[in-house]
Amino acid sequence: MGPARLEGYIHRGIRKSFFHEKSGAERAVEMLLAKLKGESFRTEYEMPVFNKIPPAAPVKDLKTATIALVSSGGIVPKGNPDHIRVSSAESFGSYDISELKNMTPENYESIHGGYDREWANVDPDVVLPLDVMRELEAEGVIGKIHPIFYTTTGTGTAVANSEKFGQEIGEELKKAGVDAAILTST
């Protein structure tokens, strides 16, 4: 059976591989030339559609707010106890940071495969800014930092997985009555 648009059935999002008489290089150049000339062309790989959502209402009072920290920068406890993947993450971790004032190489490290980890492994606060958040908490600028921090690796991670992690983390934050979150990415 041919593709959906020719046979008239509903697109299932399945990509079928086959040998084309023209090489990928030739097809790519032809597509680029058509694009430059303003002629019509059809992509061989469709971009995912990203939903936009209405922005959430702002926090009313920071001084009493609980703020959660989340990161896709691959910041995990030393030794990566839950074996979060260095790329194309299939999972996220949740770790108790209630006793931590600061991210240090003794307690945390970066396992992200998509950026140079030199700076993150000297001081993980440059990806997960716990030290200054603790200062702001002590100064009373914010109410408190949520005791659980959520982390995963963002590089190569499938959109579907990212969305699933977001939904699961969102559920936990909602249940815990958290008021806002700061998410850092690399």
Add this chain to the structure above:
Amino acid sequence: MTREIERVAGIPVVQIATIVPIMLTVGTNRIVPGIAIPHPTGNPALGPEGDKAVRRELLLRSLKAMTTAVRADDF
């Protein structure tokens, strides 16, 4: 991930990262541009005090973002 946390929990999520066009494409509603890909919330080149000062500035900006009303058609 940012957008889904915001949608499901109904809370503002401020994302600090360097490549702003990506965040705009995937639907992040409150964006604070980070310093650099390998160190979005710090600048080690400025030494420990400079680095912390930069971190504080970014976090204060994030706190401002989460207390600011944002309309869907603002961007």
